[in-house]
Amino acid sequence: MKKTNLLFGALTAFTISANAFCGFYVAKAGGKLFNKSSQVILARNSETNRNTITMANDYQGDFSEFAMVVPVPVILKKDEIKVIQKDLFERFDSYSAPRLTEYFDRNPCYTDVQKYKALAMSDSNFEMVEEEASINIKYEGVKIEAKYEIGEYDILILSATESNGLKNWLTDNDYKIPSGADEVLTPYIKDNMKFFVAKVNTERLNQRRGNYLSPIQISFTHKKFMLPIRLGMANANGTQDLIVYALTQNGRVETSNYRTQEMPSNQKIPLFVEGVFGDFYKSVFSKKWTNNKSSVFVEYAWNLDGKNFAKCDPCNTTPPASQELLNAGVDWLNMNQNNWGSSYQGNLHFTRLHVRYDREHFPQDLAFTETKNKQNFQCRYVLTHPASISDELCDHVLPYYKKVQKRRGDEMNNLTDITWWEANRYQAYLKKYKTKIASLEVQEKDDENNLLPVFPKGYTPNQLLIISAGILLILCSILRVAFSKKKQIYSLK
């Protein structure tokens, strides 16, 4: 078999495009890996400027103490606020998470069988809303524009004219506003932003099954395409992680006031990462972030147009279904029902952005811009399993082992390039094939020795030389003796 065949798996892994993928999905590193992380789904209809923002709560403490304050550009109406089922986030997270794929080398001497792993999906629907008439109460310059009871939340929409009034109102009503919040409350108030505040109603929470907080979804029509992150930083120690799933019509979403860059991807990495892929990706992100602290990172971007059949490649899970997209606020697709289930027509692009922010490096809220960039991108790391070879006598084995050895060197280099991991802790990974190569090389030399069948296996060339010299000397002596005997005989005659 030729060398080109040996390299088949490896080459495709490097040169594949979205259409020509042949690896298999094995693991993913989802958003839950990161501490203090929050997740947001943003759906933006650029024709109508309709924004739908869905916020997941991974709040771990006593639910009765939970409160959130979100600046919003308009007063939200009752039907613009919903609670939705939290599995939508799980679906979007697992669909777009960084992924590990694996390839299997062919046995260089004969074709091996490939293995693969498959997966399952879940589905979602949503529950709805309760509302109360809006009441206007004056409180130190603060006006309650609206009051709603939605799902397990009691929600108020506040407007204010001065930050002290708002701060006092929030504090008096048990919203724990951090001391540094003044710095941002004033700009929001003066920019005519309203404040969406939510608390948990424990009675209604107890009536519902499941011990978790539902994600809250708000929709409004406004030119602003942004996420207010500054309020959350006021009291935060250290950094916070935010994962944004943006759903847009035309193409990839970028931040216009921070640099948006892609995470390292399509790298071949050592096999031992498989069991610790979560830790591996955390290290990849940490290293990339350390060198680019004012950046936003693209972890996934995919063209989900109705007519695009490859909605992921490889798929961590099934791509978002039309009902899920509708639940997330995508209102511009035409939904079709047919015998195979529901499908949709229309333009859609999915972008997953990962931001690690703190006050020092993110002085402004995240402002987004929708580009026409339809290029697909995924954080994908590649494992290449060497073929298991039982019969090492085949001529192709040694060159194959050398190739594997070189590849493992490259994999280790990639690993140390993109993570904080140190190569010297994983020497055994390189040693395995080094040993195999060494023993095969010895065998090969022995095979050369087999050209002289007189000599048994196990002799090195030096020994051979000495032995040959010895035999030669013995032969010479015999001849000499024979010759001299003849002479003697003749002389005797």
Next chain:
Amino acid sequence: MYLKHSLRDPRFFQIVFLGSFLIFGLSFLNWQIPIQVITVVFLTIAITQALAILKYKLTYQSILSAIISGLGLVLLLRANETSTYVIAGILSIAPKFLIRYNGKHIFNPVNFGIIITILITDDAWISPGQWGSASTYLLGIGIFSWLVLTKVKQLINGLVFLGTLFILETCYLNFYLEWPIDFIFHKFTSGSLLLFSFFMITDPRTTPKHITTRAIWASIVAVISFYLMEFHYLSSAPFWVLFFISPLTPFLDSIHKSKNFNWKQMINN
């Protein structure tokens, strides 16, 4: 002697600086610009300019302006298809010869190429955040542009534009909305804004001739950009404003008459 003569041409420095920005972007900012895109842009620009040189009997030194346009396109425009870059390349050169008034082209070549390509192709975009923000940009681009622009006395455009925008933004964001001062710094150390200020709005051929009109013109661009950026959330506003305000240049020129700018004369002087 010839080399010494060429080195006096500020366009030579401009090429070196824009080229180094491109290398910086590709190597340190992880820009994903394939080599074939860069090749296609420069080939298109070279061919279009060569045709113009033959037709209008121009000097071969005019290729320097074309190289600057090529670098400008590669630095600012992004597209999915390589063919879009071809369109942008042609649109950045051809209007210099086709859309003229009073012996002067009206539109900034790169700006025209970018805006028309975005409008007609549905495939191109500008990434205002691609540079990020860093205080070193302000210093670096400041020094570079000082070296180039003091020679062509166009620095005034960039300075008036940035100055007006800075005053407006500070008054609005810092004094009125009361955002902390690092909010403003973040905005004014944005690589895209600085590149626009010192390399696009300062083009001597497409800005008004007289220094006073030029200052007024640059401040108008700043005021409209400020309005669009802050109240209509259009992050690439300066590019659009420059495009739509360019036809105003002949009108401003007719108020304040001054001699047309010519690279050749400038070098000889």
